[in-house]
Amino acid sequence: MNAFTIFKRELSSYFTQPTAYAIVIIFGFLSILLTFTIGNFWGIGDASLHGSFFRYHPLLLMILVPAVSMRQWADEHYTGTIELLGTFPIKLGSAIIGKFLASAFVWALALLLTFPMIWAVVYLGDPDGWTIFSGYLGSFFVCLTFLAITTLISALTRDQVVALIASVAVCCFLTICGWEPVINEVRRSGTEYAPLLVETFTRLGIYSHFFEATLGKISFTSLFYFAGLIFVSLFGTSFILNSKRA
Numbered sequence: 001m002n003a004f005t006i007f008k009r010e011l012s013s014y015f016t017q018p019t020a021y022a023i024v025i026i027f028g029f030l031s032i033l034l035t036f037t038i039g040n041f042w043g044i045g046d047a048s049l050h051g052s053f054f055r056y057h058p059l060l061l062m063i064l065v066p067a068v069s070m071r072q073w074a075d076e077h078y079t080g081t082i083e084l085l086g087t088f089p090i091k092l093g094s095a096i097i098g099k100f101l102a103s104a105f106v107w108a109l110a111l112l113l114t115f116p117m118i119w120a121v122v123y124l125g126d127p128d129g130w131t132i133f134s135g136y137l138g139s140f141f142v143c144l145t146f147l148a149i150t151t152l153i154s155a156l157t158r159d160q161v162v163a164l165i166a167s168v169a170v171c172c173f174l175t176i177c178g179w180e181p182v183i184n185e186v187r188r189s190g191t192e193y194a195p196l197l198v199e200t201f202t203r204l205g206i207y208s209h210f211f212e213a214t215l216g217k218i219s220f221t222s223l224f225y226f227a228g229l230i231f232v233s234l235f236g237t238s239f240i241l242n243s244k245r246a
Contacts (some may be wrong), residue, residue, distance in 0.1 A: 002094050002098075003094040003095070003097045003098040003101070004098065005098070006094060006095050006097075006098025006099060006102075007098040007099075007101050007102050007105075009098075010072075010098060010099050010102035010103070011102040011105060011106075014068075014102065014103075014106055019067070019068070020068065020106050023064055023067055023068050023106070023110065024106070024109060024110040024113060026064065027060060027061075027064050027110045027114075028110065028113050028114050030060055031053065031056065031057065031060060031114055032053075032114065032116070032117065034056040034060075035049075035052045035053045035056075035117065036052075038056070039051065039052030039053060039055065039056065040052060041053070045125070046121075047121050047124070047125040047126065047127040047128075048121075048127060048128055048131045048132065048135070048214075048215075048216075049117060049121060049127075049131075049132055049135055049214075050131065050135065050214045050215060053114075053117055053135075054135040054138070054139060054210075054214040055214070057139045057142065057210075058142050058175045058206055058207060058210055059175065061139070061142050061143055061146055061171075062146060062168065062171035062172050062174075062175045063168055063171075063172075065107065065143055065146035065147055065150065065171065066146065066150040066163075066164050066167035066168050066171060067164060068103055068106055068107070068147070068150075069099075069103040069147050069150040069151055069154065069167075070150055070154055070160050070163040070164040070167060071154070071160045071163070072099050072103070072150070072151055072154045072155075092238060092241055092242060093238055096151070096234060096237055096238055096241070097234075099151070100147060100148065100151055100234065103147045103151075104143065104144055104147060107140070107143040107144075107147070108140060108143075111136055111139055111140060111143070118132060128216065130216055131214075131215065131216035134213050134214070134215075134216045134217070134218060135213060135214040135216075137213055137218065138209075138210045138211075138212070138213025138214055138218070139210075139213075141209075141210070141213065141222075141226040142206060142210055142226075144226065144230055145174075145206065145226050145229045145230055145233075146167075146171045148229065148230040148233035148234050148237075149167060149170055149171060149174075149229070149233050150163070150167040150171075151233060151234065151237050152233040152234070152236045152237045152240070153166045153167045153170065154167070155236075155237045155240045155241050156240060174204070174205060174206045175205065175206055175207065176205075177201045177204060177205040178201055178202055178204065178205015178206055178207035178208050179205065179207050180207065182201070183198055183201055183202060183205075186198050186201060209221070209222035209225045209226065210222075
């Protein structure tokens with residue numbers, strides 16, 4: 001049994017229950033709804049989808065992503081199958097990767113199913129294909145990061161609700177602390193620590209790194225940021241699960 005076997009098993013479990021379908025539909029509906037309402041797509045003529053469509057993705061993902069992967073390891077602990085998994089000829093790392101990739105596939109599908117937005121901008125104007133592709137890539141990086149964080153938290157508890165609440169809290173913090181309105185409020189506070197806080201929140205928050213991608217720029221710093229959070233979270237998951245199996 002290897003990572004691909006775990007991947008197939010997990011993917012099958014997602015689509016034999018209504019959860020994955022509901023999340024995919026809700027994300028697609030809300031992202032397009034926000035584009036044409038708060039995003040003011042018609043008013044600003046946003047052919048790149050930067051300011052009307054992609055802008056709100058992290059706000060949706062910080063809540064919806066944990067809902068998909070909250071049960072990954074919490075459910076294994078609750079049902080006792082984590083002990084059974086330890087008797088199989090499989091490395092724990094392969095199980096972690098397999099589960100993580102299955103969740104990632106669900107979110108890749110959710111993003112792909114927003115393709116009507118691409119049709120709309122192609123029909124209405126002459127968009128920059130790379131900028132749109134880069135925006136989707138940035139959204140996918142955010143998905144992977146939030147999935148990895150949820151995987152780590154799920155490994156810490158046997159309660160899915162606790163895993164969901166804690167994961168949403170962490171993802172919300174990473175999103176909100178770097179959100180432009182929050183950064184502007186900190187900047188206007190006038191305290192002597194304001195510049196330091198602005199710099200810290202900007203680097204720590206996910207928005208500044210995500211926004212680069214929506215503008216067609218994917219820097220090494222942003223790639224390191226996303227890859228670092230994903231690696232640390234998955235490594236932490238492995239450490240925690242190995243500790244519990246010992």
